[in-house]
Structures are given as structure tokens and as C-alpha cells.
Amino acid sequence: MKKKIITGCASLLLCVSTIMLISCVGTSAHEERHVEQHIAYKDTSTTFYDWKKACDALPRFNEDIDNPMKTVLQEDVLLKQVDLFFETMKAQLAKVYWIDSIKPSSQSDHFQAYVEKLMVPTDAVIAIHGDFHGDIRALNRFIETFTSRGFLDEKNPFKIKAKNFYILFLGDYVDRGWYGAEVIYTILRLKNENPDRVFMTRGNHEDAELNAHYGFYDEMMKKFSSSRLLKKVGQLYNVLPLALYLGAGNPNEFNIIQCCHGGIEIGFDPRALLEHSSQHAGVCFNVLMQGDGFKALAPIGLASFAPYFKNGKPIDTANGFMWTDFIVNPTKALALSPRDGYTGTLFEYGKQATKQLLQTWSGSSYQLRSIFRAHQHSDEHMCNRIFNYDKLGHPYDLGVGKLWIDGRIHQVAPAILDDIAVVTFSVAPETEYGWPFHSFGELHVAPDYKDWRLYVYQQSWKTN
Numbered sequence: 490m491k492k493k494i495i496t497g498c499a500s501l502l503l504c505v506s507t508i509m510l511i512s513c514v515g516t517s518a519h520e521e522r523h524v525e526q527h528i529a530y531k532d533t534s535t536t537f538y539d540w541k542k543a544c545d546a547l548p549r550f551n552e553d554i555d556n557p558m559k560t561v562l563q564e565d566v567l568l569k570q571v572d573l574f575f576e577t578m579k580a581q582l583a584k585v586y587w588i589d590s591i592k593p594s595s596q597s598d599h600f601q602a603y604v605e606k607l608m609v610p611t612d613a614v615i616a617i618h619g620d621f622h623g624d625i626r627a628l629n630r631f632i633e634t635f636t637s638r639g640f641l642d643e644k645n646p647f648k649i650k651a652k653n654f655y656i657l658f659l660g661d662y663v664d665r666g667w668y669g670a671e672v673i674y675t676i677l678r679l680k681n682e683n684p685d686r687v688f689m690t691r692g693n694h695e696d697a698e699l700n701a702h703y704g705f706y707d708e709m710m711k712k713f714s715s716s717r718l719l720k721k722v723g724q725l726y727n728v729l730p731l732a733l734y735l736g737a738g739n740p741n742e743f744n745i746i747q748c749c750h751g752g753i754e755i756g757f758d759p760r761a762l763l764e765h766s767s768q769h770a771g772v773c774f775n776v777l778m779q780g781d782g783f784k785a786l787a788p789i790g791l792a793s794f795a796p797y798f799k800n801g802k803p804i805d806t807a808n809g810f811m812w813t814d815f816i817v818n819p820t821k822a823l824a825l826s827p828r829d830g831y832t833g834t835l836f837e838y839g840k841q842a843t844k845q846l847l848q849t850w851s852g853s854s855y856q857l858r859s860i861f862r863a864h865q866h867s868d869e870h871m872c873n874r875i876f877n878y879d880k881l882g883h884p885y886d887l888g889v890g891k892l893w894i895d896g897r898i899h900q901v902a903p904a905i906l907d908d909i910a911v912v913t914f915s916v917a918p919e920t921e922y923g924w925p926f927h928s929f930g931e932l933h934v935a936p937d938y939k940d941w942r943l944y945v946y947q948q949s950w951k952t953n
């Protein structure tokens with residue numbers, strides 16, 4: 490396979506494999522000589538290396554038209570990992586400061602709309618991945634990459650080794666690919682091993698109704714012949730936050746990025762959450778739902794969208810974080826979304842509206858800088874930014890879409906975030922989308938926002 494290195498690498502510390510294409514990485518990996526002894530789970534003594542080997546032996550996506558939905562997972566192994574996750578979340582949610590005292594349950598049959606704010610150290614490194622859609626190979630490569638970088642424990646790559654390292658998954662773990670169960674299992678191994686460092690936001694495919702139409706329901710029934718697991722996985726979805734506001738800086742002057750699957754929740758005013766002094770705070774969504782984001786858009790002439798927002802709530806609640814898209818064309822401010830047939834429950838946000846809302850939702854002690862998200866993989870203009878090369882062979886946006894930087898397209902890696910309001914991570918390659926790249930990010934925060942950097946790993950990929 491072809492090996493290519495994007496220009497502008499200050500130093501190339503490693504290649505994860507000979508096919509890994511990396512635009513990376515200036516700082517050295519954090520070394521810790523003391524390696525803790527891994528205590529194996531009672532039920533899952535499988536090491537990452539055994540697990541990866543077993544997954545590698547499974548059929549590739551679209552390799553075999555009569556794929557029998559093979560798995561190397563046993564039902565009880567996955568089930569125990571899900572149960573362990575509920576215990577993990579029980580302890581985790583108890584540690585969060587809840588604005589207005591309403592706290593989500595650690596296991597629920599009902600949709601729980603909540604968001605969290607997490608302050609990380611100013612030297613934190615955050616590995617970020619967009620939609621997996623059942624691509625287990627992509628997830629295992631992601632783990633291998635950060636093991637090679639020294640952030641994960643080489644003895645047990647499910648365990649984070651570096652003090653300053655975090656992992657963030659942006660949702661859509663299942664559907665559209667063959668290995669949703671394996672992806673969930675692997676993500677849970679990471680979360681259960683590192684409860685304070687691994688975060689997963691909820692994508693629009695973390696939904697039973699979508700799973701019934703886009704493959705995960707069939708996958709689970711064929712692999713495990715049981716609806717018991719599906720019920721538990723549904724309860725798992727309900728425990729995932731809709732967004733994680735990730736902050737760094739000093740208490741009087743810090744920067745925040747909003748991390749979620751889709752984008753903007755127009756009725757949600759995050760200021761009370763973001764201003765709160767707690768390092769890790771949360772709020773159940775309806776508590777702040779009275780904030781009318783359209784009022785903030787009135788000064789830029791977008792009050793005409795206000796009729797879609799009634800009685801203090803959008804017509805259809807709690808879907809903007811999971812579903813919305815952004816308009817690549819920098820001259821368009823706001824539009825109705827084709828995803829809901831232009832009925833006004835969803836919007837596409839342009840440069841003007843997005844920047845206005847980020848500014849409105851900033852406070853005296855912090856700036857809300859950017860939205861880190863995934864989700865937009867059918868839109869021609871966004872895909873063009875993420876995946877395509879220009880006539881000279883330069884990638885437009887280095888595998889991660891950055892809006893709006895038209896004057897700086899083809900920028901040298903790593904990305905200086907500066908005034909980039911929306912960062913879109915791509916979907917893993919072995920899915921129905923069939924995208925030719927695997928890419929993901931490594932965010933380095935800093936005391937000053939001008940020093941934040943986004944490194945992008947990009948690997949050319951062929952599914953067959």
C-alpha cells in the first residue's frame with residue numbers, strides 16, 4: 490500500500506504501521522517508567538492484542554456478500570461489559586456537580602438529555618474520533634496509534650498511561666457497518682478501564698428506531714439471537730451525554746470547545762453550566778431549554794426563524810446536538826434542513842449564525858470557541874472538504890473538515906484553531922459510506938487558545 494506523508498510535519502515520531510499516513514507530531518510522547526500491573530476482568534481476560542487479532546480474522550466489510558454476521562464476541566462477555574459500564578457511570582455521575590440538582594440515571598429506559606462540562610489540564614492531549622459505524626478495524630487502529638505514541642499502556646492498551654491523556658468519541662458507533670457490537674465492546678473496555686478519561690457523546694444512531702433500519706438490530710439478532718442485549722444497549726444509549734463542553738485555561742480566562750455528534754441545539758443556553766466553578770459539571774437538558782437562541786440571531790437579521798421556536802422550546806426537542814449540520818458556503822447564514830424535509834425542527838448553520846451563537850454563549854470568564862463534531866458525511870460540500878484533493882494533489886482539509894477557513898485552505902498541519910468555528914471529523918472507512926480515508930484527531934490544549942493545535946492522522950484506505 491502507498492505510504493504518503495503530508496507536508497509540513499515538524500517531526501515524524503512514528504508510523505503506527507507502514508500504511509499509516511500521519512501529519513504529526515511535534516511533542517514527545519509522555520513516558521512513564523512505572524507500568525501498573527493490569528488486573529484482568531473476571532470475564533474478559535482477553536488482551537487488546539488477542540482481541541485485535543481475532544477481529545482482524547473477521548471478514549472485511551463487503552468482502553463476502555453472504556456475510557453470516559460472524560463475531561468473536563460471546564453474548565455474556567459483551568453483556569458483562571455493558572453491566573460494568575452501568576456501574577462505571579453510577580460512580581461517574583455521582584462525581585459530577587449537577588446544576589439545578591437534577592441528575593441523570595446511570596441506567597435508563599428513557600431518553601435522558603444531559604450535557605457535561607469538563608475542565609482538563611492545560612497540557613492535556615485529547616484523541617478524538619468521529620463516527621465508527623461498526624468499523625472495528627478503525628477503532629483498533631486508533632488504539633494502536635495512541636499506544637505507539639506512548640499515551641496508552643503497551644502492556645494493556647485498553648488502559649491510559651499518560652497523566653494528561655483523554656479520549657473522546659463523537660457518536661454513531663453502530664449501524665451502516667458490520668461490527669457495531671465489537672465497536673461497543675471495545676469502547677466499553679476503554680471507558681470501564683479509564684472512567685475519568687474516556688468520554689462518548691450520543692450520536693443520532695444511538696437510537697433503537699434508527700438501529701431497526703440501518704443494520705444494528707439485524708446484526709445483534711444474527712450474532713446473538715437475543716433481544717436481551719439490545720435492551721441493555723438501548724439503556725446504555727440513554728446514559729450518554731449529548732455534548733461534552735471541554736475547557737482549559739485558568740479559572741478567570743479559559744477556552745471551551747463544544748464536542749457533540751451533530752451541532753447546535755438552538756434552545757439550549759449553556760452559560761449557567763459553563764460559568765459554574767466546578768471542574769466537572771453537568772445539567773439535564775430541559776433545565777436550560779428555556780434559552781431562545783433565535784433571539785441571539787435577531788441582531789444579524791435572522792429573527793424570521795423564530796416561529797420555529799415556540800413556548801420556549803424548539804418544536805422538536807433535544808435533537809440539535811445529535812442531528813444538525815453546517816453550511817460550507819460561508820455566505821449563507823442559516824437554512825432549514827433537508828434532514829427533516831425542511832419542516833423547521835432542524836437547521837443548517839452557516840458561518841454568520843454559528844459565530845453569533847458562539848459569541849452569545851461565551852461569558853465573562855470564558856470564550857466558547859468552536860464546535861467539534863462528526864455526522865455530516867452525505868453532504869457533497871462537506872465531503873469535498875474532508876476527503877478530496879485539489880488538482881495539484883493537495884488535500885483540501887487534511888481529513889478533518891474545518892469551517893470557515895477559505896483563505897487558509899491547504900494549511901500546513903497541525904491546524905491552528907484560531908477562528909475555526911466548526912471542526913468536522915470523518916467517518917471510519919469500512920462502512921456503507923465507503924470513504925477512502927481513515928482520519929482522526931489529536932488535540933493539544935494550552936493556556937492560550939492561540940497555542941491549541943489539532944494534529945490529524947490520515948490513512949489512505951481501500952475496503953477491498
Ligand SMILES: [Mn+2]
Nearest residue numbers: 661692693864
Ligand atoms: Mn450521524
